[in-house]
Amino acid sequence: MSQTDTDAFTKFDLTGRTAVVTGGSTGLGYFMARGLARSGATVVLAARRESLLKEAADKMAAEAPQGHVEYAAVDLGDRGSIEELAQSTLERFGGVDILIGNAGADLFQPVDEISYENFDQVMQINVAANLALMRAYLPHMRQQQWGRIMFSSSATSLAGSAQEGMGAYTAAKAALNGFVRTAAAETGHDNITVNTIVFGMYLTDMVKEHLKLVEDSAGIDAVRGFESSFASMTAAGRLGDCQEVEGMAQLLASEAGSYITGSNLVIDGGMSAMLRPHEPRPERLVYS
Structure with a gap:
């Protein structure tokens, strides 16, 4: 292996870094967290159900022996629970280097039926919880002049959905898309990157x-x-296959992605590029 190859490989190394991944016990969050663990990070899976967390942590420890996996139960709809997660991880590790805000909640109600209370709950879990954790972890990131923050967004934030009832969820994800631009501008001089990953259908x-x-x-x-x-x-x-998100998480969390910030990175299989759905292919004409 050449020196250039070695340098490229080590840029993805996360040994010595600590990450918190909300919604990390299942789905996209699990595989993003596993990607960080496979790059050598200590990963804290945070979600609501402790039984699922323990099962996920045990599984990930076996699949990603390069890192270290722990877990912490949290209710992102409860501000006190969020504060407990932030405080416990800061006390346990002295600081958090990487935050992946992946947990989310949707509300299947048409726009003319959404109540203030339900809208507030969707915004709390999808937006406010992420901002609270970011605020808690930023002092350590600024002090050490290094940090990586990413939030999970959705392709519904880029285009309207024909599926009725996505209004509150779409608004929350669009809020994250806009927020990371300002957050990136305010933290970039401290070598902190802030991005959203815009997911399609997995x-x-x-x-x-x-x-x-x-x-x-x-x-x-x-x-x-x-x-x-x-x-x-x-x-x-x-x-999409959930395993396909590991590489993006590894990139954005590492030195390899150090110049990517303030971006909404779309990994949706080209969904947002389509003007209309594929149609069945007609029989190919054969010319004699």
């Missing part, structure tokens, strides 16, 4: 559970129709 545990409900109520053909409909909306022609 086969998460939540989506799989939904598909199981669809199958139970309407049959396997309905499931195939659902998958085909969403797949046709992407340039890739398929839904």
Whole structure:
């Protein structure tokens, strides 16, 4: 291996870094956290259900022996619980170097039915909780002149959804997209990067559970129709595999991504690039 190759590889090394990943027990959060652990980081998985957290931490420790995995229960809808998470991680590690705010909540209500209370709850979990954790961890990042912050956003923040009931969720994710630009401008001189990762449609545990409900109520053909409909909306022609997000997390959390900040990085299989869904391909004409 050449010196250039060695330098490129070591830029992804996160040995000695501590990361907190909210929503880290399942889905996209789990695989982003696993990517950091595989790069050598100490990773704290934070989510609501302790039983799932323990199971996820044990699994990740086996899959990513390069790092160290711990977990902490938190209710991001409760400001006191968020403060407890921030305080406990700061006391435990002396500081947090990497924050991935991945946990989210949606509200399936049409825009003319959303109550103030429900809207506030969606904004609390998707936006305010992330800002509270960022505020808690920034002093350490500024002091050491190094920090990495990323929030999970959604392709629904870039274009309207035909699925009724996404208004509050879309507003929350769009808020994060805008927030990271100002946050990046204010923290960049301290070698801190702040970005959103804009996700498309992935086969998460939540989506799989939904598909199981669809199958139970309407049959396997309905499931195939659902998958085909969403797949046709992407340039890739398929839904995303959660494991495909590991590399982006490793990039943004490491020295390799040190010049990426204030960005909304889209990994949606080309969904946002499509003007209309793919149509069935016609039979190719054969000329004699």
